[in-house]
Amino acid sequence: MGKIKELELSLANKIAAGEVVERPASVVKELLENAIDAQATQIDITIKESGIQSIRVVDNGTGIEEEDIDKAFGRHATSKINNDYDLFHIRTLGFRGEALASISSVSRVTMKTCTDGMLGHEVQVENGEIIKRQPAKAKKGTDILVKDLFYNTPARLKYVKSLYTELGKITDIVNRMAMSHPNISFNLVSDDKNVLSTNGSGKTNEVMAEIYGMKIAKDLVEIKGETDDYVMNGFVCKPEHTRSNRHYISIFINGRYIKNFVLNKAIIEGYHTLLPIGRYPIAYINIEMDPILVDVNVHPTKLEVRLSKEQLLYDLINNKIKEAFRGLSLIPDTSLDQ
Ligand code: ADP
Ligand code: MG
Numbered sequence: 001m002g003k004i005k006e007l008e009l010s011l012a013n014k015i016a017a018g019e020v021v022e023r024p025a026s027v028v029k030e031l032l033e034n035a036i037d038a039q040a041t042q043i044d045i046t047i048k049e050s051g052i053q054s055i056r057v058v059d060n061g062t063g064i065e066e067e068d069i070d071k072a073f074g075r076h077a078t079s080k081i082n083n084d085y086d087l088f089h090i091r092t093l094g095f096r097g098e099a100l101a102s103i104s105s106v107s108r109v110t111m112k113t114c115t116d117g118m119l120g121h122e123v124q125v126e127n128g129e130i131i132k133r134q135p136a137k138a139k140k141g142t143d144i145l146v147k148d149l150f151y152n153t154p155a156r157l158k159y160v161k162s163l164y165t166e167l168g169k170i171t172d173i174v175n176r177m178a179m180s181h182p183n184i185s186f187n188l189v190s191d192d193k194n195v196l197s198t199n200g201s202g203k204t205n206e207v208m209a210e211i212y213g214m215k216i217a218k219d220l221v222e223i224k225g226e227t228d229d230y231v232m233n234g235f236v237c238k239p240e241h242t243r244s245n246r247h248y249i250s251i252f253i254n255g256r257y258i259k260n261f262v263l264n265k266a267i268i269e270g271y272h273t274l275l276p277i278g279r280y281p282i283a284y285i286n287i288e289m290d291p292i293l294v295d296v297n298v299h300p301t302k303l304e305v306r307l308s309k310e311q312l313l314y315d316l317i318n319n320k321i322k323e324a325f326r327g328l329s330l331i332p333d334t335s336l337d338q
Contacts, residue, residue, distance in 0.1 A: 013105035024051025035059035270321025
């Protein structure tokens with residue numbers, strides 16, 4: 001008798017969840033990505049105890065059709081890609097079809113969803129399986145409640161840091177999503193306290209004012225640039241406001257927050273000698289490009305990406321920041337060739 005057997009679905013889901021759902025903030029990230037992909041213009045996030053007790057995300061997006069509800073919680077089940085071609089031309093934030101399966105295998109999920117603003121459906125999911133479903137009156141969109149995160153994976157629960165740290169991570173995710181989607185109105189409420197409200201006006205500097213305050217917002221300098229491959233826009237804060245770490249640098253590619261060492265360097269070096277040693281700027285950069293130029297399928301959290309023509313992008317960002325500061329006479333013209 002052989003010893004190898006296929007894992008039971010709920011166990012396989014829990015293993016996969018280890019990669020996607022590291023902490024409460026990962027749940028928030030995945031749910032926000034889904035709401036944004038569903039073309040929501042209003043997203044309300046309510047968390048209790050930094051998301052350990054509960055995370056609720058309500059959107060006014062497309063909703064999920066009745067026949068798709070079961071599939072949505074299946075592994076590798078997605079409406080966002082169909083074939084190899086799609087995988088290399090990703091425009092949506094999600095595409096792996098793993099989030100709902102993973103989240104619902106390590107928490108208790110209730111979801112109400114409706115596509116027409118009249119009659120929708122409510123389901124309860126546990127261990128990745130729908131345990132109850134019923135028709136429900138609902139607004140158009142999706143309302144998803146994630147309770148008791150990691151109740152069945154004690155090791156992971158132990159790994160979760162202090163409530164303060166976890167709230168910080170959640171706030172970070174929401175802030176960045178709001179910055180890169182200024183046309184969506186976001187509301188984050190934590191234990192009945194309002195943490196962030198954006199108005200969906202479409203202006204990133206207004207979102208940055210909400211996040212960083214008016215003093216910073218007043219000193220933001222807009223940058224814009226284009227090459228054959230890229231369209232870049234952003235706001236960099238004047239060098240009188242600096243921070244002790246790189247955390248205030250936010251880079252997005254096609255609306256997706258990414259971490260990239262080279263592009264970070266392009267921004268920092270764009271300030272030339274204006275930054276004191278060990279100090280970092282506050283900056284927001286968004287780059288739109290043909291999805292073929294960026295591979296987002298590097299890691300389950302989609303935070304790291306592989307870029308073709310990285311050096312060209314470096315030059316574009318670096319030059320535009322220098323140009324902006326030269327325009328304000330912060331960098332002398334003679335430093336141009338250095
Ligand atoms: P992915 O986002 O990678 O496709 P998910 O597990 O996050 O995978 O979601 C599975 C599917 O469920 C999505 O492809 C989408 O069709 C549907 N879905 C999930 N959340 C929402 C939502 N808030 N609004 C509309 N559809 C949703
Ligand atoms: Mg998703």
